[in-house]
Amino acid sequence: MSESGARAARSASSAGPAAELSNAVESVFRRESGRCTATLIRVLGDVDLAEDAVAEAFEVALTRWPRDGVPDNPGAWITTTARRRALDRLRRESTRHDRHVAAHRTFGTDGSTGADPSTVGRLVEELGGEQVEVVADDQLRLMFLCCHPVLAPDSQVALTLRLLGGLQTPEIARAFLVPEATMAQRIVRAKRKLRDNHARYRIPVEAELPDRLPPVLAAISLIFTEGHRATDGSGLVRVELSNEAIRLGRVLADLMPDEPEAAGLLALMLLTDARRSARLDATGALVPLAGQDRDRWDQDRIAEGLDRLAPWSRRADPGRFRIQAELAAVHARAATFADTDWARIVDLYDVLLARRSDPVVVVNRAVALGELDGPAPALLALDDISDDERQQLDSYQPWHAARADLLARAGRPSEAVEAYDRAIALTASDAERRFLTARRQACRTGQTPP
Amino acid sequence: MAQYLLSVWHDEDYIDAFETTPPEVIERLHAQVGALNADMEKKGVWVFGGGLVPASSATVVRPGTDGDVSITDGPYAEAKEMMGGFWVIEAPDLDSALEWTRRAALACEGAVELRPFQDE
Numbered sequence: 001m002s003e004s005g006a007r008a009a010r011s012a013s014s015a016g017p018a019a020e021l022s023n024a025v026e027s028v029f030r031r032e033s034g035r036c037t038a039t040l041i042r043v044l045g046d047v048d049l050a051e052d053a054v055a056e057a058f059e060v061a062l063t064r065w066p067r068d069g070v071p072d073n074p075g076a077w078i079t080t081t082a083r084r085r086a087l088d089r090l091r092r093e094s095t096r097h098d099r100h101v102a103a104h105r106t107f108g109t110d111g112s113t114g115a116d117p118s119t120v121g122r123l124v125e126e127l128g129g130e131q132v133e134v135v136a137d138d139q140l141r142l143m144f145l146c147c148h149p150v151l152a153p154d155s156q157v158a159l160t161l162r163l164l165g166g167l168q169t170p171e172i173a174r175a176f177l178v179p180e181a182t183m184a185q186r187i188v189r190a191k192r193k194l195r196d197n198h199a200r201y202r203i204p205v206e207a208e209l210p211d212r213l214p215p216v217l218a219a220i221s222l223i224f225t226e227g228h229r230a231t232d233g234s235g236l237v238r239v240e241l242s243n244e245a246i247r248l249g250r251v252l253a254d255l256m257p258d259e260p261e262a263a264g265l266l267a268l269m270l271l272t273d274a275r276r277s278a279r280l281d282a283t284g285a286l287v288p289l290a291g292q293d294r295d296r297w298d299q300d301r302i303a304e305g306l307d308r309l310a311p312w313s314r315r316a317d318p319g320r321f322r323i324q325a326e327l328a329a330v331h332a333r334a335a336t337f338a339d340t341d342w343a344r345i346v347d348l349y350d351v352l353l354a355r356r357s358d359p360v361v362v363v364n365r366a367v368a369l370g371e372l373d374g375p376a377p378a379l380l381a382l383d384d385i386s387d388d389e390r391q392q393l394d395s396y397q398p399w400h401a402a403r404a405d406l407l408a409r410a411g412r413p414s415e416a417v418e419a420y421d422r423a424i425a426l427t428a429s430d431a432e433r434r435f436l437t438a439r440r441q442a443c444r445t446g447q448t449p450p
Numbered sequence: 451m452a453q454y455l456l457s458v459w460h461d462e463d464y465i466d467a468f469e470t471t472p473p474e475v476i477e478r479l480h481a482q483v484g485a486l487n488a489d490m491e492k493k494g495v496w497v498f499g500g501g502l503v504p505a506s507s508a509t510v511v512r513p514g515t516d517g518d519v520s521i522t523d524g525p526y527a528e529a530k531e532m533m534g535g536f537w538v539i540e541a542p543d544l545d546s547a548l549e550w551t552r553r554a555a556l557a558c559e560g561a562v563e564l565r566p567f568q569d570e
Binding site for chain 1: 452454542543545547548564566
């Protein structure tokens, strides 16, 4: 039932007189649904009740707005309408299942759990006032709820997209390439687990943040990475995922201005996303950093990213998102590939590796070393690994791709072709496969790789 | 207030561990768990709790067809994992229960499962 409002908002977006309006509803839905849901969960004290109410309010919008025009503050209109709808339903249901409705309620309006027996009558009275105060913090509360550490990362991401991003279950399933039924079950289970466990709708206190903030950052980062990865034909949903991750990143960074990692993650996403339109060529093949047309980089994104990072750049003890953002910032500041401050890049990778050994970083550092000191030392760095690491990296596509590239540049084409073969075999993305195949071909015919 | 079960789990052969754990380790665990119990009581969290002897001493009773029951030797689950003890606690919400679970895992130096009771 909670899907119906959004579905209505989307399905009507075909041509016709209603098209323009339903586009307006959809655009409000995209922008406001997370905020409205977050507020309604606080006001109503229950996730499902809030979702249903927001969806119903958008359905009402589809019939009212053509007649009355789009209201000045559509978000507030949706929130108020949703609250009223939920109230009507509670009144209706209270005549029959008073106890059930009261028990259904998870959170009290003061943020406590609703486990203590509050009657529907009192609940309706509580909710009876006309004003619904929209509190910016509500979205933060909802982020911490969706990314509660008792939920698996997959569930955290799904719930975040569903409740804060306003994405529908089929869209989330498509984006993460899992069957719709699997995704639906994942979301239902996560919501039930939070309810059964009496999870509270609150922002963690300072002392809890070391445990509670990382999963929130990780979920947003995962949403972004999924959206940014050029995998297959479902491009549209993926771009939406990136944009949604950036939107969530802004909410988090603005509401937690003292958290350097929140700023770092947002900066990283902005600086990475700035390169989006330069990453793929006309045929959809991946363009490496060296070959990207830097005029196509989004300067607004870059400016915002650097701006978010600046206040923190001299603070000690950077977290992983801040270090990665600094890396992206080095690239963003370089006018050409040749101008890149590779020494700084290698230093930053060393900082990352000092925190935690990570094959991805080992490979990236070697590539940067290749730019700084040439292919020979870079190949040494790639191959200077333990047997355990080698076993792990043998199935890691970027390791083979980086080796192939360095071998080609070192004038060892037959070994390079072999490494390209291995990399191609491990590639899931069409765009990447085309890119690697072209490189291998260049190696075979003795051309210098681009 | 909600009630939660905190159960302590053992992976390896619990029976061997039960008999071969050095006395100083047992003493340390007792002291840690005792301190936690005391704090749970002080904060009004403790409802019930205790350690269990190995599951090889368990008996299963099943309802039969003739209105009587059948009795079998040994634990119900043939799992390698065994519950070695548990607490029932009363806490205002998940975050509070999770914090007690964290302390329980550190006190008994083993995995502790947090699971809410049904309401009412």
